[in-house]
Amino acid sequence: MVAEWIELFVDGLARGMILSLFGLGITLVFGLGEILNLLLGVFAVVGVIGSSLLLGLVPGLAVAALIAVSLVALFALALDRTVISVVYRAKGEDRVMLGIFVTLGLSLFFEGLLFIYAPGSVFLDSGVPSVTVAGANLTGSSILVITAAAVLFGLIYYFFNNTFLGIGTRTVIQDETGAVLCGIDTRRVQRIVFVLSAAIAGIAGVLYALDAEVTPASSFTLTTFAIMVSIVGGVNSISGTVVAGIALGIIMTVAGALFGSYLASVTLFAAAIAVLIYKPEQIS
């Protein structure tokens, strides 16, 4: 019985850390520039498909994933330079609306292309053997996800607390005008963070594919999950998003095990609705 709960908890933690990473992808871009990036799931799926294609060319999943995620970052940079720039030119409520529809259109556009050129489902094998701890059988993928995500959180934490760019980003999140007055090039920060969020989504996608099959249709699901996590954690709070993702991951896994899988995602959406009704002013 205890062993079962440990298994559930570890799986939930792994799932939660992936959700946190996806949530961060939304939080960073929305907090910074008020664009609800509905393209996020596409970045994840491109990362996964890229990794699986590269797996035949380079040795090891880690190298393949690294190259794939760099390609995702380049892809995001190209988008930012072109279409996303148009959205940033709008201000206030107009930008929010334009952001939703333009990224929705782009996500359909790329999802369709993925369906045409890479329609199959992709599963990445971590190659890490499962471990038995106190009678609980912990899967290799969960252990790898938790370790990799923990390292990534460390890097993100370092970036936002110890680098000039990271601190500059937090300044822009707090007060865009104030940041401009302090000599921060907001558009440049927005571009770097957009690319960063795409890379995070790419890595999260690869981690997600260690335990689940990924198809082009996954991009939509992953985007919705990311938005919900970001909302529950507070769209302007980086640490809040991380905590919310982990908590929701564990709750979803337990709810899924106890009441059936469809209630797992219902829990997530219901939590997001409850938070928005309780604190609608957090997204303004």
Next chain:
Amino acid sequence: MNATSLQSTVREQLPTVLVFAALVLIPPLFFDPSTTYLSRRFITVMIFAIFAVALNIIFGETDQLILFMGGIAAVGSYTTVLTAEYFSISPWVTLLVGALLSGIFGALVCYVAARRQFTVIVLAIVTFAFQMIIMDVLVGLRDITRGSTGIPFRDLDLPAVEAATGLGSFAVQFYVLVGIFAGVFLVYKWLTTSRYGLAFATIRQDEFAARSSGVNVVRMKVFAGFVATFIIGLVGPFYAATTGIVIPTLFTFTGVDVLVLIILVFGGLRSTFGPLVGAAIIIYLDNLLSQAGQWRTVAFGFLLTGLFIYFQDGILPVLQSLYEDTDVRDRLSALRGGE
């Protein structure tokens, strides 16, 4: 009423009369009993035109962006079909139950949104989350909804009318939808020309100022929300009837909401015939692209992005301003004067 004002009223109403005359003429001209395909497409155009008018009322008029039109249509359809089955009565009776339930649900969401002062994006996300929940529940509660197997549903035919008029079942269905469209169209006209329209305009411009000058913002938004979701819930069963089965995949976000948004923005927000023109063009495009598989998704994604970046005002208003800017009008009146 004197002669000149009568003349100007006639001229004002002329487009409306022409559009409805054209709609009435569609079945005898295009509905061929041997190929049901084309008739089905025309019926789909009417359904999506009505959906777009509903979105125009709630989003165009009061700036409340809802992204659960598919979910609302599903609530209307499932309520209609399941209650009709349970009480073994005609779905024509339970149609109103479904619409009413959809309307109450929509009004409730709009009430909470207005009271808690949701911004556009908050309402959009909340309704989107509801859309996802409705989809999950429809698939999950398979004991009641029969999950992804679906419920066969073809009971919105009117055999008595078909026998009396000698029309085919598709033609009758089409006329019923034209009737609903006319009703919805009149409601929209009435809304925009009455004091409601004025209140909606003040809410759009400055909600705070509207409130301070005595407009009951919450009531107006809830009212618009009720009317729009009632309409969507009412037409939902007809939408399901086109495929002959009530099934969750019919009501997805991309299948309904994205299409209706494209139709409305393409046709032009707050334009009276925009929804109809938009639906006709977009459904025609959809039809063309249906052979091309996923290129359809690519094309619609491209269209949505392009529309929002370059044509936020929609196609009809753009054509209208072209007509007014160039000297087409002058030349037309010169022609008329020369008679």
